[in-house]
Amino acid sequence: MATLESHLTARHIQNHSEATSTEPHWGYVDRDVPCTSDAGSCEYLDLVYGAHDIGMLYSGVLWCTIGGILFAWAVARRAWPSRKTEDVVTVDSEKGANGLGRASRLRRTIASGTRSYLLPDSVRAIFGRTTRLQVLILAALAGYLLIWSFVGIVYKTWITPVKKSPGLYNTRTSLGPWADRVGILAYALTPLSIMLASRESLLSLLTGVPYQSFNFLHRWLGYIIVIQSAVHTIGWTVIEVRLYQPQPTTAITWITQTYMIWGIVAMILILLLFGLSTPWGIRLTGYETFRKAHYVLAMVYIGACWGHWAQLSCFLYPSLLLWGLDRAIRLVRSGLIHYQYLPDGSMGFKAAHAKLTHFADSEHGDVVRMDFAHNQDAWKIGQHFYLCFTESSIWQSHPFTPLNLPEVKNGLVAHSYILRAKKGETKKIAELAVKKLSEKSTATTPLILSGPYGESIMESLTPDANVLCIAGGTGITYVLPVLLSLIQQPCTRDRKIELIWAVRRKDDIRWVQSELDSIRKASKTHCVTVNVYVTREHSPSPSLKDGKTSSQDASVKEVGSTSSASPSVCGGSWEVQRIGDVDHNTHPDLKAKVNSFVDNTVRGRTVVYASGPGGMISDLRTIVAACNSAAKVWKGNERHDVALTCDDRLEW
Incomplete structure (x- = not known):
């Protein structure tokens, strides 16, 4: 911290020996007051600290806006829940021609109009298979951030003398305060990015929207943070390497500071995160490699951001907390599902054992059906589970939707899944099924479940629909x-x-x-x-390899x-x-x-x-x-x- 303050003091021409007090600024180093440098430098310092304070205020406004939207959404969801009976067609003289009350008809009218415009894909070449609604939300967020990136900054240039180098001058512009503002917003968005990526999603809990629906916004918010980080880095590089004198002394002194080394590390890490998250990066490394690397790099990136500018740790604490809670809750949920009676009568961790049925398809990939029963509560139709195939790898889990009804019978709930084996873990499971079925008439494999995840897809389905x-x-x-x-x-x-x-x-x-x-x-x-x-x-149907009878x-x-x-x-x-x-x-x-x-x-x-x-x-x-x-x-x-x-x- 002392090194950082010393560096900033030199850069901002602050004089500790002549100052009578320090002025604290949240998210920044303290300022020495009164300013005893030349008028231009003091005016520039006023802009630097003033723009920073406004930037912190705008970050608070950003999070208040997000919190307000989520609060209003959560209240509305509980105050006006979907009620099947409200939308059933009835005959009533006080209702409209279609048998619906005015409120229900208005709601359906708005929903229909919204779908007609916002449901189709939007600019698929850029955004992929994403609805216009998702792109509209992204555009609103990007526009909001663009406004906060530029307002509240006085745009001006000052030419100030270099005290220790007569005849040399520093060019001080609003580029520095603006680059700082963009950096603040990048830090402020980090917790939101973690929230959008969480499987145990607080956003889903408040809004009822499945966690996977936030994946698009998580990905593109990450791209926005990459752009902000790059702009912040380029801005200060131009200042320190070109606008400040003497050179190259100033640039060398700047780049060798500890906080700058951590800044370089953070920039490298976020570029790696960006590269590995692109479709090309995922195809090159494989989805599982991308996923594991993404987890690790993201946490190291947050640590590097902390090393670069610890004064903004108020945005990094929540990010680490949200990430840790997500992983901890996953483990707890899996543990609760599998905490069962063991054969010896004691309680402990017990995996589910699925019966495997193999359907050969050499051209498109074999299909495997898994059936088992487990002691647990029933899930909701439309929800899915993550399954870990322990005989293949305990470090991977894959999402699957049960194809059967969630019904509890004698304390057990039946599960049935099908998967197509292409490569990776699914291919290993198909090979395992073939191997076991060649040795005996039936085959089983242990599974570890996590879930259920997602929301019910039939909750608002009315009897007349x-x-x-x-x-x-x-x-x-x-x-x-x-x-x-x-x-x-x-x-x-x-x-x-x-x-x-x-x-x-x-x-x-x-x-x-x-x-x-x-x-x-x-x-x-x-x-x-x-x-x-x-x-x-194109060919006769192959035989079924699970020992079933000819009938x-x-x-x-x-x-x-x-x-x-x-x-x-x-x-x-x-x-x-x-x-x-x-x-x-x-x-x-x-x-x-x-x-x-x-x-x-x-x-x-x-x-x-x-x-x-x-x-x-x-x-x-x-x-x-x-x-x-x-x-x-x-x-x-x-x-x-x-x-x-x-x-x-x-x-x-």
């Missing part, structure tokens, strides 16, 4: 629980329910054979329409061989169509499918549940947005109130 489920490949796990839940509820008159599932091969149906059997049976009573589209069939295989063929619709009494149907082959990978026309579904609803709004490749999700955002019309919803045409709920964890 029509449901369209769209899935691609293993994305079926996200929509299956929705359908399984609906067929257990009382049938609602005129309600439409449909599943559109695109698979590469007809044999892929066997991943979720029993669940589809249940839906097919319910299609007669709940008017469920199932359309399975085979997009790349079960026959059942699968019966389910998958339907080539024409078989309508039920209430209008439901079951159909499997081959629309492509190995040379022509054709996908269902989602625009036509969604528009046809919406146009043929009898009454009520429509909710589309979707999971699959990123391209499919992007297309659906545009399609669903076009189906919405605020004007038509306000006039009573509910079919133009179409919502999209999708699995947006595209990087998984």
Whole structure:
């Protein structure tokens, strides 16, 4: 600290011996008063300290704004929760033509209008598969920061003499105070960046928005901090290397200071964080390497920032605390899930053991189904768990959505998952399943669970809402629980329910054979329409490697061989169509499918549940947005109130 103050004293031409007192400034070194240097230097010092104090004030305003938004959001979420009964169509003379109260109709009108404009992707070449709403929030934040970066600074230049070098002059400008302001904001944003990246998210707790929805803002806020850090560094480099005299003495003295060495370390670390977080960096190193390196580099970066400017540690304490709490809560949650009765009757840590079923697919990657039961509370439909495969690696965990209903039976909750093995841990699990199944008829592997994470995707689904489920490949796990839940509820008159599932091969149906059997049976009573589209069939279906009997295989063929619709009494149907082959990978026309579904609803709004490749999700955002019309919803045409709920964890 003494070295830092000494350096700043020399740079700011402060004279300790002539000062009568010191003036404290939060986030900066104390100032010697009164100023006994030349008039230009004293005026410059007034600007430096004044602009810094205003910058700290603006940082407080920034966090007050964030806190105010979160507080208002949390209060509104609890004061006006989603109520299913409020939106059910009724006949009442005091309600509008569409049977909704004015408040409900206004809310639906606003929601429909918002979706029509903000749901589609925005500037995909820059932001990737991200909605306009996310980009709008980012633009608002960036604009807010841009304002605070420039206001409250007097822009002026002073030419001041160098006391120890007659004939030489320093050029002092507003570049220094401005570079300091940008640096303050970079520090102030660090806790927010940690909050946006946390799995045990405080933001999710307050807003109800799943933690993964903040990933986009975390990534781009990181880019903003990189830009701020670079601008801060470049600004002071220009000042110390070019504008201050004599040279190169001033530059050498500046760069060899301890606080500057830590500043260089921090800049290198944040550039590494930036490089490794780009799509190119992730592809080069692998996702798991990126993730682990990101954790370590981020914490070392915060430490380097502390070494560079400890006076701003008020922003670094919360960052470290939030990061530590996130990791600690993860461990506690996993420990609570696995704290079970052991075979000897004592209590201790007990892993879950999943039965593995292997489905061979040499061209696109084998698929493995995992089934097990565990003693725990039921989760909510739409939530997911992180699974750690201990026989492969205890240092990695991957997110998976259960494909079954969360039901507690005899104190146990069944879990079922499917994964496609491409590379890394999933490929190791597929190889492990093949190895074990070759040795015996069944195979199991121990798992460690963490979760559940995310929010319920059916909480606000009203009984009159029509449901369209769209899935691609293993994305079926996200929509299956929705359908399984609906067929257990009382049938609602005129309600439409449909599943559109695109698979590469007809044999892929066997991943979720029993669940589809249940839906097919319910299609007669709940008017469920199932359309399975085979997009790349090119060879006979391989045999199932889990010791199942031939009668079960026959059942699968019966389910998958339907080539024409078989309508039920209430209008439901079951159909499997081959629309492509190995040379022509054709996908269902989602625009036509969604528009046809919406146009043929009898009454009520429509909710589309979707999971699959990123391209499919992007297309659906545009399609669903076009189906919405605020004007038509306000006039009573509910079919133009179409919502999209999708699995947006595209990087998984």
